[in-house]
Amino acid sequence: MLREQISIRDLLSILETLADYAPITRDPVLLTEYVRQGLARSITKQWQTAEGDIPALMLSYELEDTLTKAIQHTEHGSYLAIDPKLAQRLITELTRAVETMMQQQQAPLLVTSPLTRPHVKRLTEPYVPQLVVLSHNDIVANVRIRNLGVVKV
Numbered sequence: 793m794l795r796e797q798i799s800i801r802d803l804l805s806i807l808e809t810l811a812d813y814a815p816i817t818r819d820p821v822l823l824t825e826y827v828r829q830g831l832a833r834s835i836t837k838q839w840q841t842a843e844g845d846i847p848a849l850m851l852s853y854e855l856e857d858t859l860t861k862a863i864q865h866t867e868h869g870s871y872l873a874i875d876p877k878l879a880q881r882l883i884t885e886l887t888r889a890v891e892t893m894m895q896q897q898q899a900p901l902l903v904t905s906p907l908t909r910p911h912v913k914r915l916t917e918p919y920v921p922q923l924v925v926l927s928h929n930d931i932v933a934n935v936r937i938r939n940l941g942v943v944k945v
Contacts, residue, residue, distance in 0.1 A: 798831065798834075879915060900923050901926060
């Protein structure tokens, strides 16, 4: 979480969330997602604009669906099993979008579903390290997400 610029100062919330979900799962990726959900208020505050919204990119419905279906679950955790050509196109499109956002003085944010968020972050981190990938669960429900564009491949 620190690598993704998420503050871990609220140790009480982190430990409570881990205590609640550790009996259910031992998957560290899933536990991290639960902790992120528990820290949604601070994550939201970190990325909110002065107007109170969060400007971000979104994945197209088709792309999000493709990625969701490509998640493979094993006893050693889950991973994203997509065609390398699709992965390359996704990285290329996200790189373009991030460059545009940064030229417009916008934070390079992408909002995805909670299921795909860790996999998209893991896929893009080596190529687009400045991209912040949030899930809908990382954002408080009453905060509006301002769509800056839809990433399609």
